[in-house]
Amino acid sequence: MKILDRLNRIPWWLFAIIFALLAAFYFVLTTQSFRASFDFIIRGISITVQTTVYAYGIALVIGLVMGLGRVSRNPVFSNIARFYVEVVRGIPMLVLIFYISFVAVVDVAGLLGIEGRDIPMNLRAIIALAVAYGAFMAEIFRAGIQSIDRGQMEAARSLGMSYSNAMRYVILPQAIRNVLPALGNDFVAMLKDSSLVSVLAVRDITQVARLHAGSTFRFREAYTVLAVLYLSMTLVLSALVQWLERRLHAGRK
Amino acid sequence: MRAASKAIIEVKDLYKTFGKDIEALRGVNLSVERGKVVVIVGPSGSGKSTLLRCINHLEVETSGEVWVDGKQLNEKNKDINEIRAEIGMVFQLFNLFPHLTALGNIVLAQRVVRGRSKAEAEEIGMQQLKRVGIAEKAHSFPAQLSGGQQQRVAIARALAMNPKIMLFDEPTSALDPEMIKEVLDVMLDLAKEGMTMVVVTHEMGFARAAADEVIFMDEGLIVEHGPPQQIFNNPKQDRTKLFLSQILQH
Numbered sequence A: 001m002k003i004l005d006r007l008n009r010i011p012w013w014l015f016a017i018i019f020a021l022l023a024a025f026y027f028v029l030t031t032q033s034f035r036a037s038f039d040f041i042i043r044g045i046s047i048t049v050q051t052t053v054y055a056y057g058i059a060l061v062i063g064l065v066m067g068l069g070r071v072s073r074n075p076v077f078s079n080i081a082r083f084y085v086e087v088v089r090g091i092p093m094l095v096l097i098f099y100i101s102f103v104a105v106v107d108v109a110g111l112l113g114i115e116g117r118d119i120p121m122n123l124r125a126i127i128a129l130a131v132a133y134g135a136f137m138a139e140i141f142r143a144g145i146q147s148i149d150r151g152q153m154e155a156a157r158s159l160g161m162s163y164s165n166a167m168r169y170v171i172l173p174q175a176i177r178n179v180l181p182a183l184g185n186d187f188v189a190m191l192k193d194s195s196l197v198s199v200l201a202v203r204d205i206t207q208v209a210r211l212h213a214g215s216t217f218r219f220r221e222a223y224t225v226l227a228v229l230y231l232s233m234t235l236v237l238s239a240l241v242q243w244l245e246r247r248l249h250a251g252r253k
Numbered sequence B: 001m002r003a004a005s006k007a008i009i010e011v012k013d014l015y016k017t018f019g020k021d022i023e024a025l026r027g028v029n030l031s032v033e034r035g036k037v038v039v040i041v042g043p044s045g046s047g048k049s050t051l052l053r054c055i056n057h058l059e060v061e062t063s064g065e066v067w068v069d070g071k072q073l074n075e076k077n078k079d080i081n082e083i084r085a086e087i088g089m090v091f092q093l094f095n096l097f098p099h100l101t102a103l104g105n106i107v108l109a110q111r112v113v114r115g116r117s118k119a120e121a122e123e124i125g126m127q128q129l130k131r132v133g134i135a136e137k138a139h140s141f142p143a144q145l146s147g148g149q150q151q152r153v154a155i156a157r158a159l160a161m162n163p164k165i166m167l168f169d170e171p172t173s174a175l176d177p178e179m180i181k182e183v184l185d186v187m188l189d190l191a192k193e194g195m196t197m198v199v200v201t202h203e204m205g206f207a208r209a210a211a212d213e214v215i216f217m218d219e220g221l222i223v224e225h226g227p228p229q230q231i232f233n234n235p236k237q238d239r240t241k242l243f244l245s246q247i248l249q250h
């Protein structure tokens, strides 16, 4: 029985995926036609990574500010935050990317006296993803802040700390720790959603794969390579997030 | 004139309503002189916590006045943080900051509110931890401490701000019986040193030993108040008698 228990606890699915990935990589790199596709598509990797990392960083800031707005007692601040979150979350990601890149960015640029056309698509893609994900992150931060016992704020205030100092030194350190896994998962999600910016002709791996497939008609090769690339990145990152989660759990005891 | 009285806490005709119809306080008058220890008793839901929380404005009164050390607390008061820094509060569930060590808990507000240097705040923190008898736990996190130890850290945290007043809201009622004494001993010492204290507790031993005045509250009102012997031995009101007979049975 014990042996069966142990066998059940082994994450077979993970091994299966890792094995499949290794096999896929081996196959891709040793097969002439796949190898050619791989060499072509991998050139988009730096755009994919850059777009994700920059957009994620900006989304973190937007999310934190808007999350603080969601729990703020200042009606102006909290209503702005609520408005932003509700609007953004009610629009499909793809539509949002079109709208922000081709309408919002151009309008804002116009207000600032910049020619909309001068703003590169890569930057528009980053802004669009950041604005979209900022809303999700705002809700993560809000939930994190609200998960902290009311007594923490009261204890801090009773010592004479201002609301913002109590937030900064008492509430946020605990809240952020609690939401790290959720934020990590959002990074993985964003990496995948970064493929949507290919609709802006931004040359990330998805766009490069589409171009490659279209010009060579090697659809099978192009999209297999593309899927394997995403899967290997997301798996590694997910494993990292889970490891982090377990460490945080252990640290709490 | 009122302002010339010796009272450091002055509560006048205080009403507090939650929502539409929960009347937690229904006209409370209270005056606490410097250096006195006031113990508040009363059944659950009688408004004891609410009264205490109005004294440092964790709760904002619906009407009436709260004066602390000659200053009136009101919503527009920009000095509220300064006033609060003079009022230490100890909670039933300790409310230590779990991400900071015992010493870190005591250092934080000293630095942020009092503007003390790290070295100074730590020195004062260690003194306070010694005072409550757990200097050796300075670098432990709250989760590694027993309830009694956590509550003593919470008291040290409040004392490190050099408050003029200490408020205690049932500081021992979440503790295992064997830990109650270690916390009460610290409170008794504080009372002997002349700290002004308002204590909500049902520890009658503490009330008899330390209280200058005992207040019995029920349904948002002060029903009876007086020296501990009078309240405990010769209560005048039937409600007080009933309440005392109930808790003394335990």
Ligand SMILES: Nc1ncnc2c1ncn2[C@@H]1O[C@H](COP(=O)(O)OP(=O)(O)O)[C@@H](O)[C@H]1O
Residues within 6 Å of the ligand: B018, B019, B022, B023, B024, B042, B043, B044, B045, B046, B047, B048, B049, B050, B051
């Ligand atoms: N934040 C709150 N919201 C609504 N009702 C409250 C709140 N705090 C206290 N009350 C109510 O006010 C009354 C007095 O509560 P409290 O002061 O906590 O009593 P005690 O400390 O004597 O047990 C109770 O009826 C309680 O339910």
Ligand SMILES: [Mg+2]
Residues within 6 Å of the ligand: B048, B049, B050, B169, B170
């Ligand atoms: Mg209470």
